[in-house]
Amino acid sequence: MRLSWFNITSLTLGFAFLYLPMIILVIYSFNESRLVTVWTGFSTKWYGELLSNQAFLDAAWVTLKVAVFSSTLATVLGTLAAYALVRGARFPGRTLFSGMIYAPLVMPEVITGLSLLLLFIGIGLDRGVLTIVLAHTTFAMCYVSVVVSSRLVSFDQSLEEAALDLGCSPWDAFRLVTLPIIAPAVISGWLLAFTLSLDDLVIASFTTGPSATTLPIKIFSAVRLGVSPEINALSTLMIAVVTLGVIIASLISKRNFVREQQGVAGRH
Amino acid sequence: MPECAFAPWTDPGAEPLIRFRNVTKRFGDFTAVRDLTLDIYEHEFFALLGPSGCGKTTMMRMLAGFETPSSGHIELAGQNIVPVPPNKRAVNMMFQSYALFPHLNVWDNIAFGLKRDGMPKDALRERVAEMLKLTHLERFARRKPHQISGGQRQRVALARSLAKAPKLLLLDEPMGALDKKLRQETQFELMDIQEKTGTTFVIVTHDQEEAMTVASRVAVMDEGELIQVATPSAIYEAPNCVYVADFIGDVNIIEGAAHRAGEDRYTVHWADGQAPLMAASDKAFSPAQNAFLAIRPEKVLVTAERPADAVNAIQGRIHDIAYLGNISTYHVEVAGGRMLKAQTANTRRIENRGFTWENRVWLSWDSTAGVLLER
Amino acid sequence: MRRVFIIAVPYLWLLALFLIPFAIVLKISLSDVAMARPPYLPQFSWEAGWGAFLSQLDFENFTFLTTDDLYWKAYLSSLQIAATSTLLTLLIGYPIAYAMARAPDEWRATLMMLVILPFWTSFLIRVYSWMGILSQEGYLNQLLLGLGVISEPLIILNTKVAVYIGIVYTYIPFMILPIYAALHRLDSSLIEAAEDLGCSRAKAFWLITVPLSRNGIIAGCFLVFIPTLGEFVIPSLLGGSGTLMIGKVLWEEFFNNRDWPVASAVAVVLVLILIIPIVLFQQNQQKQNEAQS
Numbered sequence A: 001m002r003l004s005w006f007n008i009t010s011l012t013l014g015f016a017f018l019y020l021p022m023i024i025l026v027i028y029s030f031n032e033s034r035l036v037t038v039w040t041g042f043s044t045k046w047y048g049e050l051l052s053n054q055a056f057l058d059a060a061w062v063t064l065k066v067a068v069f070s071s072t073l074a075t076v077l078g079t080l081a082a083y084a085l086v087r088g089a090r091f092p093g094r095t096l097f098s099g100m101i102y103a104p105l106v107m108p109e110v111i112t113g114l115s116l117l118l119l120f121i122g123i124g125l126d127r128g129v130l131t132i133v134l135a136h137t138t139f140a141m142c143y144v145s146v147v148v149s150s151r152l153v154s155f156d157q158s159l160e161e162a163a164l165d166l167g168c169s170p171w172d173a174f175r176l177v178t179l180p181i182i183a184p185a186v187i188s189g190w191l192l193a194f195t196l197s198l199d200d201l202v203i204a205s206f207t208t209g210p211s212a213t214t215l216p217i218k219i220f221s222a223v224r225l226g227v228s229p230e231i232n233a234l235s236t237l238m239i240a241v242v243t244l245g246v247i248i249a250s251l252i253s254k255r256n257f258v259r260e261q262q263g264v265a266g267r268h
Numbered sequence B: 001m002p003e004c005a006f007a008p009w010t011d012p013g014a015e016p017l018i019r020f021r022n023v024t025k026r027f028g029d030f031t032a033v034r035d036l037t038l039d040i041y042e043h044e045f046f047a048l049l050g051p052s053g054c055g056k057t058t059m060m061r062m063l064a065g066f067e068t069p070s071s072g073h074i075e076l077a078g079q080n081i082v083p084v085p086p087n088k089r090a091v092n093m094m095f096q097s098y099a100l101f102p103h104l105n106v107w108d109n110i111a112f113g114l115k116r117d118g119m120p121k122d123a124l125r126e127r128v129a130e131m132l133k134l135t136h137l138e139r140f141a142r143r144k145p146h147q148i149s150g151g152q153r154q155r156v157a158l159a160r161s162l163a164k165a166p167k168l169l170l171l172d173e174p175m176g177a178l179d180k181k182l183r184q185e186t187q188f189e190l191m192d193i194q195e196k197t198g199t200t201f202v203i204v205t206h207d208q209e210e211a212m213t214v215a216s217r218v219a220v221m222d223e224g225e226l227i228q229v230a231t232p233s234a235i236y237e238a239p240n241c242v243y244v245a246d247f248i249g250d251v252n253i254i255e256g257a258a259h260r261a262g263e264d265r266y267t268v269h270w271a272d273g274q275a276p277l278m279a280a281s282d283k284a285f286s287p288a289q290n291a292f293l294a295i296r297p298e299k300v301l302v303t304a305e306r307p308a309d310a311v312n313a314i315q316g317r318i319h320d321i322a323y324l325g326n327i328s329t330y331h332v333e334v335a336g337g338r339m340l341k342a343q344t345a346n347t348r349r350i351e352n353r354g355f356t357w358e359n360r361v362w363l364s365w366d367s368t369a370g371v372l373l374e375r
Numbered sequence C: 001m002r003r004v005f006i007i008a009v010p011y012l013w014l015l016a017l018f019l020i021p022f023a024i025v026l027k028i029s030l031s032d033v034a035m036a037r038p039p040y041l042p043q044f045s046w047e048a049g050w051g052a053f054l055s056q057l058d059f060e061n062f063t064f065l066t067t068d069d070l071y072w073k074a075y076l077s078s079l080q081i082a083a084t085s086t087l088l089t090l091l092i093g094y095p096i097a098y099a100m101a102r103a104p105d106e107w108r109a110t111l112m113m114l115v116i117l118p119f120w121t122s123f124l125i126r127v128y129s130w131m132g133i134l135s136q137e138g139y140l141n142q143l144l145l146g147l148g149v150i151s152e153p154l155i156i157l158n159t160k161v162a163v164y165i166g167i168v169y170t171y172i173p174f175m176i177l178p179i180y181a182a183l184h185r186l187d188s189s190l191i192e193a194a195e196d197l198g199c200s201r202a203k204a205f206w207l208i209t210v211p212l213s214r215n216g217i218i219a220g221c222f223l224v225f226i227p228t229l230g231e232f233v234i235p236s237l238l239g240g241s242g243t244l245m246i247g248k249v250l251w252e253e254f255f256n257n258r259d260w261p262v263a264s265a266v267a268v269v270l271v272l273i274l275i276i277p278i279v280l281f282q283q284n285q286q287k288q289n290e291a292q293s
């Protein structure tokens, strides 16, 4: 199929719109001047400043900790929830349960954050890393569960039955058959939960205390005052990490695909 | 034929391997299997026949342990197996959808059940190789299920369920996707395997020819109920109702009023102004009871003149001739616009055939050729 | 036993960390603000019992929301901003989705990845990247001044326009993906058939393509509209003090005024407003699923 001029134009403009702001951001992170909008020369000094800024490093560390814990916990809970929804035929309060899975997806973050904060205050839990982890786990598990259950729905249940039939215990059937098959969905669920946690400003602001500042909170309070070169450098680093991650992921899946194809060819 | 001597169901002392006792399975308010009572004996090759949705798969799934009966109980070798989970039953099932593990290659799929049993490595490798050879899959051992054809997948599923040499093997339409030649080969292989291993087979099939070829007994089901359970020849020659007669093979059904005409003999008045038909039956019919005479087309003789000694003879006009190579089927219109079928073997070449369209012919058969049925 | 465990763990988690917190919000929205810790009354105590506790709850805060025009103006302006930017996102997203669906097969995976990639980068950074572009000395003004298109720098940052741009920019993948999915399924021979039957290109587009991608359009609009309604980051970074959005009001009510009961009441009303589009969205999805199966 050939593309018409109209289509080429909309693709070009569309992707320019999506990517130009970030490209500009990356370019200007190498600007020497503190006045971000005026180019004075190439320099990596803002990266140096950023890496020697203890507050940023601390915030990054807190963010990473929160993201790893909450996404792992969310993956376990979300997978269980997906399993219960798709496989657990009928149980009391099923409608409420599925409602509670879907509601956080559309609930404005300000409300989720506010309600969790009120809970933590109500039960007298000290706010800090723990409370952010609890909060992030709660909304991220819903995303995980949606991702995993869409895979489980298309998963032929007779595969599990075949495993049982061939002598697996239910746990073995899950470990040897179900898990490997839904693994890609579980992994994407984890990645999604991880990025959601890394990214979250609003819920973390509500549920954190003075002891724990995450990177988004730090960035937000910095950029409220205007554009700053350190934030540009930080943004560039974060964009680089994501881009690298996506490229590696696609290379891996491509290599697996090629290997599988060769496996077939080699047998002839 | 071993079937001739092998008939444990006629021996009242024989202990059945599987006993269904008044088993009913309901899904919500829909009854998939209704009050099923059935014995299946060791070394049997038991075929389940019936239209789509009649409960065949459900019955199998209860045997394998994936569905619990709503009422009644199931015994395997004298033990109630309803509470036994599927992985603890010495029963293997080949799934209608094959259920091959997509993340494992053919070899690992076949080895899966053996590994669960903790079979030693060497024995396992040997057993898998044996299964691959049996199903002609050696060349595909390293492929994933999505990289082989439908028929090959079916063979993998078969090999996987056979690998554990179970006491009872359940096959849910094991040969649906195979071409005719491969299907016949597999049928003979199955019979061969059965003879060697002594495994009891329960097989679901839509192909009556297959059921006739492989089965020691056939059960015909409809809407969750067993209609008839008998040997293939009994099902064919002596169906117990019109449904079974019609389901298995081709049949002419003539409806009429039955009157007793001597010891086990009845006359059937089927049309005004026509001579009644004579039929033998050991069932009792009350006078003028509505009855159905079922006659297989191949038992009906087509002749130009009325055979002198014919007990039953009807005159008609040839409406259509279907030439099927080895046989021809004549569709003959008789009194009242009724259409009867008659089959003859084509022993002569087609141009030497006696009759053609619109010819007036006689159809005749013996009094014992048909079966008289109540419903 | 195992089954109970699988269901009970996530169930209890959500009860404790989603439903109960929400019930607390509801309860506090019916309480009165007080100079106390926590800053609201009544507090439940076992000695006084339920009767005394419940009798102190009232709808005062909700009445307050209707009398102070800050709140209903904020709701209205949120609805207006969400609706306008949804429309803008549709107008910009549709041609992109359309072109993607028409692109050669070997491009599709890459194009898809290019649309999804921004999802994985920080939302905050994506919003932030516009601050440098739209500010008075920003890149856009520099460019336009340099080209001589304008003689005075445009004031865009801290206006509604900046908020629209920010929303379109961050939410456009939500619009593109469902429309692309719908258009991708569309059999191109349908268009050819329409042209064969005498339609012009444009007419075939209106009569065939648009109706058949309707479900994608509806899904995309809801996916943009619903989260934008409670948006906080975009209005606080790109919209000035003049841009009222309810998410921002709630935040300020809570953190700056420390009026928890009113903040809770604002939240409850926002949820009530959101229920309508969410239910409509659910119905649309259900219809679509039924049509597909």
Ligand SMILES: Nc1ncnc2c1ncn2[C@@H]1O[C@H](COP(=O)(O)OP(=O)(O)OP(=O)(O)O)[C@@H](O)[C@H]1O
Residues within 6 Å of the ligand: B027, B030, B032, B050, B051, B052, B053, B054, B055, B056, B057, B058, B059, B096
């Ligand atoms: N889990 C279930 N819930 C509800 N109804 C079911 C369920 N499983 C089967 N049924 C119904 O029970 C009936 C019997 O189903 P079954 O799968 O046993 O049919 P079958 O004889 O194997 O048909 P086929 O030849 O098409 O495979 C069908 O009407 C089916 O719709």
Ligand SMILES: [Mg+2]
Residues within 6 Å of the ligand: B056, B057, B058, B096, B172
């Ligand atoms: Mg079936």
